[in-house]
Amino acid sequence: MTSPTSPLIDLTKVSYTPAGVAVLRDVSLQSDAKRIGIVGRNGSGKTSFARVLSGLVAADDGQVRINGIDVSRDRRRAIGAVGILFQNPDHQIIFPTVEEEIAFGLHQMGQSKAEAARGVAAILGQFDKRHWAQASIHQLSQGQRQLVCLMAVLAMQPRVLVLDEPFAGLDIPTRMHLERVLAGLELTLVHITHDPAAVADYDHILWLERGEVAQQGAARPVLRSFEMRMRELGASDDLSNLAG
Numbered sequence: 001m002t003s004p005t006s007p008l009i010d011l012t013k014v015s016y017t018p019a020g021v022a023v024l025r026d027v028s029l030q031s032d033a034k035r036i037g038i039v040g041r042n043g044s045g046k047t048s049f050a051r052v053l054s055g056l057v058a059a060d061d062g063q064v065r066i067n068g069i070d071v072s073r074d075r076r077r078a079i080g081a082v083g084i085l086f087q088n089p090d091h092q093i094i095f096p097t098v099e100e101e102i103a104f105g106l107h108q109m110g111q112s113k114a115e116a117a118r119g120v121a122a123i124l125g126q127f128d129k130r131h132w133a134q135a136s137i138h139q140l141s142q143g144q145r146q147l148v149c150l151m152a153v154l155a156m157q158p159r160v161l162v163l164d165e166p167f168a169g170l171d172i173p174t175r176m177h178l179e180r181v182l183a184g185l186e187l188t189l190v191h192i193t194h195d196p197a198a199v200a201d202y203d204h205i206l207w208l209e210r211g212e213v214a215q216q217g218a219a220r221p222v223l224r225s226f227e228m229r230m231r232e233l234g235a236s237d238d239l240s241n242l243a244g
């Protein structure tokens, strides 16, 4: 649990340096906001930030706690604290059928077979998809597979859901459907995107630039600065400005 003084999301001076490459440097985010947007251009470190925040990889320096849990060290409790939805559902899906895929995370949390089966039935029912239980995942469309991933994550009832550009590659109606589902959720969303419009009405924005925090705070000023900078870079012909 969080102490009265520590926020739900508590990242302090995080650095991530895989193979000696400084991908994230001194990044901090302490927040109880319900809707957090992470913006940055290609190669600025957004996906790495998502992976560190979810505990999928460990920071080399600093601390990452969600709801008081050290998410890279305490994996069993971490998967109940934070879930992640990737851009490509095929990077997430392991099992051939929908019910096996959803049950997997619940087993990882230590649930018995019967408990996990109840959890699978509950989440399928919530999304009116009971008839998908035995469906073969590879026969579903990309949007449907993304919905399976979302159900699998939500079945674990995390406090925080990290979205790493989950709408890229989806058509407009499918994206709007998933956006409506996400908008109705009680949990905290951390939405990673390079599209400022997607997070314009969010409570807190963190702008990453070359692995560092360029600016963070209320949406309007941060997104205004971000868009101005992106336009400046877009108007320049200097390819040395390209990230990476």
Ligand SMILES: Nc1ncnc2c1ncn2[C@@H]1O[C@H](COP(=O)(O)OP(=O)(O)OP(=O)(O)O)[C@@H](O)[C@H]1O
Pocket (backbone or CB within 6 Å): 018, 019, 021, 023, 040, 041, 042, 043, 044, 045, 046, 047, 048, 049, 194, 243, 244
């Ligand atoms: N394991 C790794 N080893 C070495 N370099 C890495 C590693 N992971 C990420 N990087 C580098 O860190 C930088 C940031 O990558 P990351 O995927 O986090 O950026 P991003 O903002 O999500 O980019 P995009 O918007 O293009 O998906 C890139 O230059 C990438 O090559």
